[in-house]
Amino acid sequence: MKATIVTIGDEILIGxxxxxxxxxxxxxxxxxxIQITEMLSISDDKKQILDTFLSLQNKVDLVVITGGLGPTKDDITKHTFCEYFDDKLIQNDEVLDHVTALIEGIFNRPITQMNKDQALVPSKCHVLFNKVGTAPGMWMKKENTVFISLPGVPYEMKYLxxxxxxxxxxREYKRPYILHKTILTYGQGESLVAERIEDWENNLPEFxxxxxxxxxxxxxxxxSARGTNKExxxxAIDENVISLTKIIGDIIVGFDEDETIEVVLGRLLTQQGKTISTAESxxxxxxxxxxxxxxxxxxYFVGSVVSYATETKVSVLGVSQQAIDAFSVVSSQVATQMALGVQKLMKTDYAIATTGNAGPLKGDADATIGTVFIALATPSGVIVEEFNFGQPREKVIDxxxxxxxxxxxxxxxKNL
Structure with a gap:
């Protein structure tokens, strides 16, 4: 099955x-x-919406639309649906009862005609009942394509x-299996990773x-694997992940979308009963x-000190003015004292500290823009490293x- 997603709203198009x-x-x-073939954003314009529907008709199995279902005059999706499907709006009593209970019972105000109009739906549509909002979704089929309309409010859309x-x-469609496995690596760039796994990549199955x-x-x-036999x-995915781990296991920190490095670190710290704090400039x-x-x-995460100003490093973290005068605020010495200061202040096992010139101006330091010192205070000492992350500012910070x-x-x- 193939699907196209359409968002309706001028507010999206103007950013x-x-x-x-x-x-x-x-x-x-x-x-x-279900394979997504296209994502479109279009304006709140009836002709634009109708032209989009017509262009997608019989091209994909599903068209999922969000937006334009509110109670105000600029929300025209329901009326456009009626025109495209040669239909008319009728009142859905179940939706009206729900909207009335929501407005008068929870919001504690009289229901208006505009609120009542939320219960108007095309007579031919299958209503997608929205228990968390006032705008119902709509499911309508024309020839070989199903058009599904959803409210643009994210939590209402997600519920439906x-x-x-x-x-x-x-329930209604037979679909292939699409499986994904995400491997998260840290510390090496895309080209270097690609070089290390080139032979492995060349030998992946076609599917x-x-x-x-x-x-x-x-x-x-x-x-990503696609086929009719899930097993x-x-x-195949598991076997290839195992073989990949043998090649780049030194830089793999987690698996799947939710297995980010912060999740992995949280699990490790919890397992060891350790805590951490941060001091960030x-x-x-x-x-x-x-x-x-x-x-x-x-x-495991106790707290943080954002010591952006030099005086905060001194007054809160206990960084010595002598170290700043002698080595500059962007230095290994200051990073070390920041890490030790927050480790002591928060009474944690580990503490990480950053100080650097992210740019575009140098600020209080003489170090080259892009220079960053990162210090890690551990139960046995401090590790500090110097980096130059170049520019622009956002890249340096990330x-x-x-x-x-x-x-x-x-x-x-190391301590496992």
């Missing part, structure tokens, strides 16, 4: 909001064996995808495809943010964050 719905829908459909669309597609997903300081390798696909709290993004991080996690992981693994 006022970022389309996150398409990624969620694509990932959800891919898991049940998970509870209405996926179960219905699984397994490899994709490189690079980011500063890390590369994700995604294996054969799983076995040039990274501005981003290491702490990534740590805290993992559920349950409070059991690479510093990734390198910090890599340093932490390598040190913790």
């Amino acid at each position: 006022q909001i970022i389309d996150t719905n398409s990624g969620f829908i694509a990932k959800s459909l891919d898991k049940i064996g 995808v998970e509870n209405e669309i996926l179960p219905k597609v699984v 397994i495809k490899l994709a490189y997903l690079p980011a500063p300081g890390r590369v994700r390798l995604r294996l 054969i696909l799983e076995k 040039c990274t501005g709290g981003k290491i702490a943010q990534v740590f805290a993004s993992v559920s349950g991080a409070s059991s 690479r510093a964050v990734n390198k910090a996690f890599e340093m932490i992981q390598k040190e913790i693994l």
Whole structure:
């Protein structure tokens, strides 16, 4: 089966909001064996919507549309559906009861006519009941293509995808299996990783495809297998992951989308009963943010000091003014004192510290722009390294964050 995802909204086209719905829908459909051929964003214009529908008719099996289902006049998706399917809007009593209970019972205000109009749906559509919002979804088929309309509000869209669309597609359509396995590597660039695994890649079965997903300081390798026999696909994926691990096991830190390095580190720290804290200057709290993004991080991540200003390094972390005067605020000596300072302040087993010139201006330091010192305080001492991550500023920060996690992981693994 093939599908196209269409987002409707001028706010997306002018960059006022970022389309996150398409990624969620694509990932959800891919898991049940539906191939996404295209993602489109179009304006809130009836002709544009109709032309898009016509161009996709019989070209794909599913067209999933988000947006344009609100109660205001600029939301025209339902009316456009009626025109395309030669239909008319009728009141759905179940939806009206739900909208009334939501507005009057939970929001505690009188229901308006505009709210009631949310219960109007095309008479020929299969209603996708939206228990978490007021706008129902719509499922309508014309010839060989199903058109599915969903609200643009992300949590409402997600509810309908998970509870209405996926179960219905699984029940009614026969689909191939599409399996993915993601291998997360740290510390080597895309070209070097590709060189190391070239022979392995050349010998992959035809039904397994490899994709490189690079980011500063890390590369994700995604294996994708497509076929009708799930057991054969799983076995082939597992065998090739094992053989890959023998080649680049030194830089593999995790598997699958959720097995990021911060998740791996959290598990390692928890298993060892150890804690960690951060002292960040040039990274501005981003290491702490990534740590805290993992559920349950409070059991090992104690806290952070974002000592962006020089005086904060001195007054909060106890960095000596003499070290700053002698070696500059961007130096191994200052990074070391920052790590030791936050380790003492937070009473943690490990502490990571960053100081550097991310650019575009030098600030209080004389070091070359792109220079970053990262210090890791451990129970037995301090490890400090110097890097130059170049430019632009965003690249320097991202690479510093990734390198910090890599340093932490390598040190913790020594103690296993």
